Amino acid sequence: MLSVVILGTGNLAMHLFRAFSKSTGVQVVQVVGRNPESLHSFSAHVATTTDHTSIKDANVYIIAVKDDAITEVSHHLNGKKGVVVHTSGAVGMDALEPENRGVFYPLQTFTKGKDIDLEKVPICIEANEGQSLILLRSLAHTLSQNVHEVNSEQRKKLHLAAVFVNNFTNYLYGIGEEICMKEGLSFDLLKPLIQETAEKIQSMSPKEAQTGPARRNDQKSMQDHLKLLDNDKHIALYNLMSEAIKQVYEEKL
């Protein structure tokens, strides 16, 4: 039985706590947070504390806090025997102070109140020492079948890629919603298309899946679209995206 202490009370902390609670083979022995209110939603199920001097012993300490607080929180775990990991895509492993350190990065977007089945979520692990890596792999496998050893440099690139496919994509969805609303149309009209677009690349490369006026260098459609746009940012984006797509496929036209 692996024992885990979670440090942090945010979205990811809650999702991990829930997932570990369901899995056999892991016991969350404590959740550590700064303020009692945030700990409240955990306290019915597990020991909690706001006191960094009374952190329990465990095999793994999972720091699930904002990037810029990771080093500070890890400081309180100096001298602990277990492996101290953070959960960030953007922060190197060595932001952690303790001797046994690593990373436990679930590559997914976690939303408050929306359950996620972690089973298929890639968990990217890293450790500064072989035994710790084995431990983290066991821990990750209690949650997911999709466990990968990824070093800090690779993880930063993955995090960057995630910004493109998640944050920026969501912003494009927002533009779609805005265009619909201005026409008195429901955003629901775009939802099946959004889902199919995401589903399509599960089995084919985005390069093959690309369609649209820019891909076929259809100048007339692009000009028509630009005339329909009245937001400067959207126009700039339309031009930049179309240029970039055209460039990728130019030689193939």
Next chain:
Amino acid sequence: MLSVVILGTGNLAMHLFRAFSKSTGVQVVQVVGRNPESLHSFSAHVATTTDHTSIKDANVYIIAVKDDAITEVSHHLNGKKGVVVHTSGAVGMDALEPENRGVFYPLQTFTKGKDIDLEKVPICIEANEGQSLILLRSLAHTLSQNVHEVNSEQRKKLHLAAVFVNNFTNYLYGIGEEICMKEGLSFDLLKPLIQETAEKIQSMSPKEAQTGPARRNDQKSMQDHLKLLDNDKHIALYNLMSEAIKQVYEEKL
């Protein structure tokens, strides 16, 4: 029983043909195409012709060809009693010559060889005349429960929105793939995130769903990301997207 002639042999023509073939209440009586080879995949199941002078009578003629060929194809249907529709998002209804005209626009991306359940696909219909609209609505309902009356101006805006949420989104997926490949990482790592991003906005607004460095105006993360990018187009896109997202949420920070 509604009778339909399909003009065109591409992806959409094939998807519509298959969907109508499964539905009761509709019979595709003929498929019309320019060259015999493209008609070949239809000819085992339905009458086909390359001859525009021998088009059969039907209740609805569905023109599923490239945008710039719509008017020309519709010309061959002048004098027919049925309703002549095109299936394009970007083209106005009046690009059609025949007297009874309309639009039958399934708002979805259709890929060769990938089946799509049309049942939830929004079908946007328009007609220049009340009886034709009733007929098109009946026809659309044989395929989908999601039928909407949308005029030509609205449909053009929908098509524009679709470029953002489908074509441009797919391009972002491609950037994600490129970043992964350069690091020797599998694009599969990003697929669960891509799916969750699309799923999230099925039940919440993209505005609420937005996360990431730009949304929280996290300058350090954005600077770090920019240092990791080596493609000028990707850098320009990162900057433009981040600025646009920051602007939306500025007042809320």
